[in-house]
Amino acid sequence: MAKYLITGIAGFIGSSLARAVLAQGDQVRGVDNLSTGKLENLDDISGRIDFQRADILDLAAMQTACRGVDYVLHQAAVPSVPRSVLDPMENNRSNLDGTLTLLLAARDAGVKRVVFAASSSVYGDTPVLPKREDMPPRPVSPYAVAKLASEYYMTSFYRCYGLETVCLRYFNIFGPRQDPSSPYSGVLAKFITQMLRGETPTIFGDGKQSRDFTYIENAVAANLLACHAPANLVVGGVFNIATGKRTDLNEAFQILKRLTGFSGNAEYGPERAGDVKHSLADITRARECLGYAPTVQFEEGLRLTLEWYRGNASIPKASQTSKIPEIVSSNS
């Protein structure tokens, strides 16, 4: 039985990973400082995991957490482009210093492999689609910079200390339990909960921006594959985790109208600073090296997500803030 440490376990991705690791019969330890994660995401599994409330920046706590661990799935982050634009120092601490702290602890504890939640945002405004891992990154937001620098630390720890690392560049992951309640929440979680309540969503910009929206189950599968894929194919590497298809926000809104029965129109607001226009992945490398293949496509993922929010007695209220004035793009 292997032991996994999941950082950010109380978040939407971390808690989904915890369920999957338990389901394959392995042990789960998790750390979270509960700044954005929620204990209720762990309600149904709380008796089966070793949960430690701790901050990723606390080296002693990370050393304790890494003791006896085989695999680390590092998800802890402040996951928001606009929040990083507003507070780049906080972003740097959580999303970069946090990664370095964890890597030091994992190295010293002799962890077998660390898998990192990297981000499609590192491609930034590179004009070429689809995005391939061998393209030079062009990060726009501080969030993307911290995610990219974290990738470099991951690879550096492999090359300098022999710690096995794998970076998974997530492309806009969505699904059940994603928190819609902050102005920085992922767009689909916000739109779904707003539309289920009959509230009008706001599209920032013209709605033609597109994303390779990826259902959570695909990201979970990628993490489990990354722990066991042959070292010669994956360690020190970065991999796009996505579906290989993109949808623009206007289309996503229309699909959600159909699925939710919402009859209104979206409002349009100013474009968001730091935003990337188009995002679409080439997933060839992940297919070849990890054996990854997306099993749930966009619309099916939306249905499953909607089902979850509908079945959830109290649909969390989406943030009603339609724009974040301090950080709205100056050229919008």
Ligand code: UD2
């Ligand atoms: C970025 C990364 C993603 C992940 C995420 C973590 C890219 C392409 N993707 O997601 O992989 O790391 O950061 O947070 O960089 N929007 C609206 N109305 C709203 C909310 C958002 O129109 O109420 C727009 C927003 O301006 C953007 C799109 O929806 O154009 C997606 O925004 P998001 O915050 O869901 O995710 P994004 O792309 O910043």
